[in-house]
Amino acid sequence: MTGEGQAARTIARGGGHAVWRQIVEHLAADIDAGRLQPGARLPNEMALAETFSVNRHTVRRALAELAAKGLVRASIGRGTFVELPRLAYPIGPRTRFTEIVESGGREASGELISSDSLVASAEVARRLNLPEGASVLRLVTRRSADGVPVAYGTSFLPLPRFAGLAERWAEYRSITKAFADFGVADYSRAETRITAREAAADEAAELDLAARCIVMVLESLNVDSAGVPIQLTRSLFAADRVELVVGR
């Protein structure tokens, strides 16, 4: 709740409060108060610069911050827009993406962005309980609910065992079904490690997010019914779209 109309666009300089931060607060207040509606286009950067009597770069720094907070999103040649979304996503020890999403009445979809094989790094080999120098299959995938990207992840799988899995994945659009073709009737998540950080620019793009939004990073290890590691995955979830639920 800042002031009235246009007048209160004054910036206090040299007061220990960075100019760009003050601009962030102004615009965030406008969004919060509904003066800038979800989906609305902000004035362009030059106009904002004039409004606040600052350089365009200073406006850009403020807009980058708002994007990081998930409040706005910039699009080249079009403008900068107020974000709207909000999407909930549960996760558990026996997570099946498709089941979870569809049980929530949403339409689950997944894309295989890329796949290749490579020699496992020391870290990957250790987690998958493979000898140093073993080959692994790498899958880069994106999963969406109702067309909105939810998770963007990279998986590593032991290679002699799962050669050709990428094609099955692409065909079935389900890792569970693809696993079945390789004799994995069931699998479970042995461990998940969770951290959070700002999304890097490329990651944000894959998740169709504003740059520098906060993402939760999940590193999970799937094991087959015999307890043998079969898949190590690092997935990114947009923190302002997803709430993880553990247990129950």
Added chain:
Amino acid sequence: MTGEGQAARTIARGGGHAVWRQIVEHLAADIDAGRLQPGARLPNEMALAETFSVNRHTVRRALAELAAKGLVRASIGRGTFVELPRLAYPIGPRTRFTEIVESGGREASGELISSDSLVASAEVARRLNLPEGASVLRLVTRRSADGVPVAYGTSFLPLPRFAGLAERWAEYRSITKAFADFGVADYSRAETRITAREAAADEAAELDLAARCIVMVLESLNVDSAGVPIQLTRSLFAADRVELVVGR
């Protein structure tokens, strides 16, 4: 887990690949390969600018990206440093802070910052399965490992049942022992909901963090052996100090 990637050692200009992105890849590869060890100081921005033959702003753009990825951290007047590994913090049905930390060879400590009683909000009452308008005990606590704040949290407990628990907590320095005095020989975590966001100024202060750090927010519900909800807790974990581990 990042990889095997071999970043180009030279900066290609005008090739559709932004210069600052190439610098990101170069430095990330150095960190991944161990040429830059955890805790090591990077060359200062001017030196990096000369190394890559770019402007200091371009280096800064790359460093901001690396900071977003959690690989480095900048500090005014000191330099930019490779981030240290995080403390693994298991989240499970039987999470016990003291046990977790001490099993990791660290010294666990906890402080009761404040306690009071109040009428439960609708949300709190619902989660604790209490009638509207019920009284609850509120505890604000901070837990540390080796003197470094790890978690800062607020708990709500049903009040007729746990009146006086705050004093026991302060005496025993252990919620587990305090519960025992109220006939709760055992309890478990029924559910944990995890999100992440930027820390507010006061929260950052309590966690001894720089402002604007990212925190993971855990809302967990503890139940006694009969399955009755006894404690609803919202805890903040510094995302760059802690890695939550689910399962196993």
Added chain:
DNA sequence: AGGAATTTGTGCGTATGTATG
């Protein structure tokens, strides 16, 4: 104790590239 040096943070001015409509 205190000032100088070091290093990151902020801000301005300018120029050019690229995507959109």
Added chain:
DNA sequence: TCATACATACGCACAAATTCC
């Protein structure tokens, strides 16, 4: 084809926090 608007990059200057001497 053209104007618009964001993206990248360079150069300069000063502020703020820390460390060094």
